[in-house]
Amino acid sequence: MKxxxxxxxxxxxxxxxxxxxxxxxxxxxxARFLANRRVGHLAxxxxxxxxxxxxxxFVVSARALYITIxxxxxxxxxxxxxxxxxxxxxxxxxxxxxxxxDWTRLGWxxxxxPAEILAGGAEHDLAQALxxxxxxxxxxxxxxxxxxxxxxxxxxxxxxxxxxxxxESIPGRSDRMLx
Numbered sequence: 001m002k003x004x005x006x007x008x009x010x011x012x013x014x015x016x017x018x019x020x021x022x023x024x025x026x027x028x029x030x031a032r033f034l035a036n037r038r039v040g041h042l043a044x045x046x047x048x049x050x051x052x053x054x055x056x057x058f059v060v061s062a063r064a065l066y067i068t069i070x071x072x073x074x075x076x077x078x079x080x081x082x083x084x085x086x087x088x089x090x091x092x093x094x095x096x097x098x099x100x101x102d103w104t105r106l107g108w109x110x111x112x113x114p115a116e117i118l119a120g121g122a123e124h125d126l127a128q129a130l131x132x133x134x135x136x137x138x139x140x141x142x143x144x145x146x147x148x149x150x151x152x153x154x155x156x157x158x159x160x161x162x163x164x165x166x167x168e169s170i171p172g173r174s175d176r177m178l179x
Contacts, residue, residue: 026060026156030109033096033162034060040096042067042149044085044115052081057138058094059130060153065094065111066127067149071141083117083147090114092151098161107160111153118148 026034034040042056056067069077077083086092092115097108118124127148132138 025063026109026153027158029162030156030158031060032164033098033107033109033158034058036164037096037098040094042082043093043095044082045089045091046081046085047088049089052085054082056094057131057135058096059127059134060111061127061130063153064127065151065153066131067094067151068128068131068138068143069146069148070138070143071146077146082149086115086117086149090116092149094151105161107158107162109156109158109162111151111156113152113154115149115151118150123150124148 038057039055040058041053042058043051043053045051057070058065058067060066069080069083072080091112093110093112095108095110098105100106118127124147125144127150128138128143131148132143
């Protein structure tokens, strides 16, 4: 018996999360859940494995998750810890979740894989266009010269209730896929 099975049998460990295919493909439920989350959290770590976690806006397309670096009042975007971490250690994780006082509604989807920084090119431009389409706030920002983080999805894990209810629809978007 595996360690996790033994722990579950003893009532020590919670049931295992559901894992997606290692190929990085999302299930329909996982994709719908992510499409209806407006914010997620990007986890990176530096060369010494010191973690760094930040909330981000995102979009998923094919086998990648994209996060743009938007206009920052702080100055040089290259100084951002998340970018420095990716240069030092490209392994990254991203999670989008739903919290609710009704714990039957709790759920999350985690994506893991190597991250890279796109400074320009066709994929960079496509990612920026997808992000502008998803977030109206980006439409007025000068993002063209700013980097995009691309996480190459290698592992997908999810847990809990991934259903999407009508009250969670995205503002300004009609989505017939909602329950």
